[in-house]
Amino acid sequence: MVQEAQKSPLDSDLLGPIRTESLTLNMGPQHPSTHGVLRLVLEMEGENVTSCKPVIGYLHTGIEKNMEVKTYNKALTMTDRMDYLAPMSNNLGYVLAVERLLGLEIPRRCRWLRVLLAELTRIQSHLVWLGTHGLDLGAMTVFLYCFREREVILKIFEKVAGVRMMTSYFRVGGVARTPYPEFFDDCRRFLSDFPERVDEYEELLTDNPIYRRRTEGVCVFPAERALAWGVTGPSLRASGVDYDIRKKEPYTGYEEFQFEVPLGRNGDVLDRYLVRIAEMRQSHRICMQALEGMPEGPLMAADPKVVPPPKEQLAHDMEALIHHFKIFTEGYHVPAGEVYQAIESPRGELGYYVISDGSPKPYKVKVRAPSFANLFALPEFTRGALVGDMVAAIGSIDIVLGEIDR
Secondary structure, eight states, X not given: OEEEOSOOTTOBXXXXXXXXXXXXXXXXXXXXXXXXXXXXXXXXXXTEEEEEEEEXXXXXXXXXXXXXXXXXXXXXXXXXXTSTTOHHHHHHHHHHHHHHXXXXXXXXXXXXXHHHHHHHHHXXXXXXXXXXXXXXXTOHHHHHHHHHHHHHXXXXXXXXXXXXXXXXXXXXXXXXXXXXXXXXXXXXXHHHHHHHHHHHHHHHHTTOHHHHHHHXXXXXXXXXXXXXXXXXXXXXXTTXXXXXXXXXXXXXXXXXXXXXXXXXXXOSHHHXXXXXXXXXXXXXXHHHHHHHTOOOSOSSOSOTTTSOOOXXXXXXXXXXXXXXXHHHHTOOOXXXXXXXXXXXXXXXXXXXXXXXXXXXXXXXXXXXXXXXXXXXXXXXXXXXXXXXXXXXXXXXXXXXXXXXXX
């Protein structure tokens, strides 16, 4: 679509009016740098973007409505399919919401194990972001390095949960099963090498003059505008806003851990990169504390109406077998009420609003997805940017379309 622009400053009585045009360009929905099935309608004058309109819905799955026709246990598996790069974070927010409705007291060992796995999830999610962000800007080596470390984490997840990605490991009342015998040793082995790996990433990118020219001062987002648009997570903290739910409203035991909240100064693409690099170091710090101070005790809450009996009992105890069968077929009744539970996912504030009508199925599930809010702030901080900078801008907010189009 082409339209005639306003009078150009180059117009003169001698030459007459000089015709200028604006161009409407579709970026996507199938574009390698939109990080999912996203369409951007760009209005441009020359190479400068004057407006950007995100168009979503190409990946819509109806996850929230599907959760409302499943029992609370079965609805858990739907959460994995939203932010498929952080399934344990999705699981955690949902089970915390249901546990609050049930009034369950979760054992301390379980809370610490959840923290450990949630921070490993944050690391592997940031590794995907960093690798693909480098690839977007022409840095292929860092992509290979990041996926080398991510593969180690996914192998740990596969052994602890049975699958690499859609883990469904956190359950209402605890976790799916006791971690395998070598779990803690595998975590220590990975974490012992990880700080040196992050040094390698920084050596490749942080002071690279080409990378800095593509990111420094590009698509700046001031703190007050980021807050006004509801941006959260690393994208908000890169603008200098000290907001991290793990600190402001601690959950699942985060109040017992020592860590810092990395902040940026300029709110540009470079700061969004630096904040995530620093966050991986802080996640490493939290994981080491969890390993060194892991409490003893049970991993499941003591509520037989919600928590299934140990599997070893099922082969010789008929009552346990019947109990197990009823929980996983009929479900359990959750007291009527409503709750909003937010956690700090790798992308920002992930919140679950759950309403119970007293039946075994949630009456209403609504998800506050950080990728959704972060994406729709994109037009604000890309106005006036070069079209070549759109690739860096999209990558810097780290969106997952499965979470946006849920």
